[in-house]
Structures are given as structure tokens and as C-alpha cells.
Amino acid sequence: MLGITKHLQTGSNKKMSNKALLMRFAPLLSLILLMIFFSLGSPFFLNTENLMTIALQTSVIGIMAIGVTYVIITSGIDLSLGSVVAFSGVAIGLAAAAGLPLALCILSGVLGGWLCGYINGLLVARAAIPPFIATLGLMMSVRGVNMVLTDGRAIYFSQYPGFKTLAQGKLFDFLPYPVIYLVVLAAIAAYILKRTVIGRYIYAIGSNEDAAHLSGIKVRKVKVFVYMFCGILTGIAGVVLASRLNSGQPTVGVGYELEAIAAVVIGGTSLMGGIGTIGGTIIGAFIMSVLKNGLNLMGVSQFWQMVAMGMVVIAAVYLDTLRKKI
Numbered sequence: 001m002l003g004i005t006k007h008l009q010t011g012s013n014k015k016m017s018n019k020a021l022l023m024r025f026a027p028l029l030s031l032i033l034l035m036i037f038f039s040l041g042s043p044f045f046l047n048t049e050n051l052m053t054i055a056l057q058t059s060v061i062g063i064m065a066i067g068v069t070y071v072i073i074t075s076g077i078d079l080s081l082g083s084v085v086a087f088s089g090v091a092i093g094l095a096a097a098a099g100l101p102l103a104l105c106i107l108s109g110v111l112g113g114w115l116c117g118y119i120n121g122l123l124v125a126r127a128a129i130p131p132f133i134a135t136l137g138l139m140m141s142v143r144g145v146n147m148v149l150t151d152g153r154a155i156y157f158s159q160y161p162g163f164k165t166l167a168q169g170k171l172f173d174f175l176p177y178p179v180i181y182l183v184v185l186a187a188i189a190a191y192i193l194k195r196t197v198i199g200r201y202i203y204a205i206g207s208n209e210d211a212a213h214l215s216g217i218k219v220r221k222v223k224v225f226v227y228m229f230c231g232i233l234t235g236i237a238g239v240v241l242a243s244r245l246n247s248g249q250p251t252v253g254v255g256y257e258l259e260a261i262a263a264v265v266i267g268g269t270s271l272m273g274g275i276g277t278i279g280g281t282i283i284g285a286f287i288m289s290v291l292k293n294g295l296n297l298m299g300v301s302q303f304w305q306m307v308a309m310g311m312v313v314i315a316a317v318y319l320d321t322l323r324k325k326i
Contacts, residue, residue: 021314026319027267029285035285038294045085045297052176060085060237060244062285064260065267066189067117067233069281070226072264073193073206075273076124076131078227081234081260082253083142084116088238090146093248102160109242110235117231118140121224139257146250155248165245173279178240182282185233190278202226206273263307266316274286287312 038045064081071078095105116138123134157163159277169177193199201222204212213219242248267284269276291312295305 012032012077016212024268027287027316030266031283031287031290034290034294038290038297042297046293050293050297052174052179054286054293055179055182056176057293058285058289059176059182060241061190061256061259061263061288062168062182062282063185063237063240064234064256065263065281065285066186066278067230068257068260069264069267069269069276069278070189070202071131071230072261072269072271073176073202073273073276074226075206075209075222075271076223076226077261077271078120078230079132079144079257080116080120080139081230081257082255083139083146083182084113084231084234085238085241085253085256086146086250087116087142088112088235088247089242089252090149090247090250092239092242093157093246094149096160097155102163105157105163106166106239108221109234109239113231113233113235113238114228115231117228117234118224120231121227124227125223127219128212143250150248150250152250154250157242157246157248164243164246167240178244181236181240185236185263186278189229193278198222198225203274206275208274221278259288260285262313262316265313265320267318268320270320271317272320284316 035045044050065087068078068081088109095108097101100108120131120135120138121299123129123138124131127134150219167176167178171177171180192310193202201212201217204215204217205219205222209219238253241252245252263285264276264281265271265284266282266287267277267282269280269284288309291308292305295308300308
């Protein structure tokens with residue numbers, strides 16, 4: 001009788017592990033199935049040029065999504081991403097207007113993102129304001145600052161003709177530079193998250209903040225770091241976007257925060273915190289881009305595309321709920 005019970009328990013555990021494995025690889029399987037579906041639906045989908053276009057379209061949102069992955073793993077959120085991306089471009093434009101060298105202009109854009117991330121970190125970690133409220137407030141404030149600094153007009157970088165090469169150039173006349181930035185930043189972020197002490201602290205805080213505090217982790221400092229890191233990557237994304245547009249535009253980036261967060265969630269990061277990978281986030285970002293690109297090639301209305309994207313996000317959150325029950 002004992003042997004039968006043990007056999008049943010072993011079978012049940014094996015079944016649960018198979019389900020967990022399936023849930024873990026669900027984003028990758030979804031991406032593969034989407035690519036197969038769209039390749040059958042359009043002869044142009046697997047064209048090399050189209051695939052490079054998808055990769056290029058993924059780069060800005062992907063870089064932002066990498067940063068917000070850290071935030072969401074700690075069970076936080078950052079709604080200011082779109083405004084901060086625009087602020088980064090505006091900072092570059094103001095630096096250029098002041099006659100600073102191109103390198104310092106680019107640095108100004110990255111530092112603009114860092115500053116916004118640092119303010120978010122202070123509001124969340126030090127002032128104990130809920131992340132949703134803190135970042136929502138900054139989103140509105142920074143968008144207003146962008147308009148005030150530029151009087152609502154775009155700032156063009158005509159004095160730096162080489163600036164657009166940063167995002168519009170290609171390695172070996174084939175691979176867009178922004179894709180390279182995405183890969184390099186993803187590798188660095190994945191290493192920090194998986195191979196360093198700060199990475200373990202981030203997971204610990206997301207899993208159980210009180211337990212992390214009692215174990216000696218300086219929760220506030222880690223949270224400030226997480227939002228700063230997110231801000232820096234958003235600043236880099238802003239530099240890339242400004243280079244693509246060859247201008248700093250105060251109104252750009254509206255809705256980008258939702259796309260970045262959606263990519264993170266689709267990639268398997270739990271909104272409850274404690275679970276998530278950079279690889280999953282990159283897959284999630286590509287799912288979003290492939291879905292948009294494939295539906296465009298098939299002539300689907302943009303309105304229906306929005307419906308499809310919303311359904312994908314809901315399905316991803318539902319999968320996360322199922323995973324919690326396994």
C-alpha cells in the first residue's frame with residue numbers, strides 16, 4: 001500500500017514538473033508558433049529585410065523592458081518610461097543647443113534618464129509612496145517639463161549630422177546598431193541579475209520583502225538601485241530613439257511604458273514579484289513586434305491589432321496565475 005502511494009506521489013510530482021516546464025517555455029513556444037503562422041500567412045514575413053525591421057522595431061521597447069524587468073521583479077512598477085524617453089531626447093537637444101560636444105550631448109540624455117530613475121527610487125524607497133502613484137506622478141510631471149523646456153516644439157540636431165548614425169547605421173551594412181545595443185545590454189543585465197549579489201537581493205525582495213529586510217538586505221538601497229538602473233536604460237533608449245528621429249521631441253514615447261511592461265509580463269515575469277528573466281523579457285518584446293509586423297503584413301486593421309495585443313497581455317497574466325497554482 002505504501003509503495004502504491006509513493007508511486008502515485010512520484011507520478012503527481014512528475015506531472016506538476018512537466019506543467020511547470022511548459023509554463024516556463026510558453027513565451028518561447030508562443031514566439032515560434034507566431035512566426036510559423038505569419039510565415040504561412042504572408043510570403044514576405046521571413047524575408048531577411050523584414051526580420052531586420054522587426055529586430056530594429058524591438059530595440060527601443062526591448063531596452064526599456066530590460067530595465068523595468070528589474071523593477072517588476074521587486075514587485076514594483078514604472079509608469080514614467082514614455083515620458084522619460086522623451087526627456088532624454090529633450091536633454092540631448094538642449095545640450096546640443098548649448099554647443100556641447102556630441103559625446104556630452106549623448107551623456108546628457110543618459111543622465112536625464114538616470115535622474116528620473118533616481119527620483120522614482122527616492123519616492124518609492126525613501127518616501128514610501130506606492131510605485132504606481134509615484135511613477136504615475138513623475139510620468140505627468142516629466143511630460144509637462146518636456147513641454148515647458150521646448151515650448152512644445154521638436155529640437156533638431158542639424159549641427160551633428162553624424163548623430164543619426166548611432167541608430168540608423170548598420171554593422172557590415174546588415175545588422176542595425178540598435179539591435180547590437182539591445183543584445184549587449186540584455187547580456188549585461190542578465191549577468192547582474194543571475195551572477196551577482198545585487199541580483200539575488202532583487203529576487204529576494206520581490207519574493208518576500210519583510211524576510212529580505214530581516215535577513216540583513218538593505219531593501220531601500222536595492223530599490224533605489226533598481227529604479228536608477230531602469231532610468232539609465234530608459235535614457236539609453238531615449239538616445240537611440242532621438243537618433244532614429246534625428247531630433248528631441250517632447251511628445252514622443254506616449255504609451256511606450258505600457259508596451260515595455262507588456263513585454264515583461266508576456267516574457268514570464270510575475271507582476272507579484274520574485275520571478276522573471278531578461279531572456280524572457282526579450283522574447284516578450286519580440287512577441288509584441290512579431291505580432292504587430294505580422295498583422296500589418298496580413299492587412300489587419302490597427303484597431304484589431306490593439307485588440308489582439310490586449311488579449312495577449314491578458315493571456316500572459318492568466319498563465320502567470322496558473323503558474324502560481326502549480
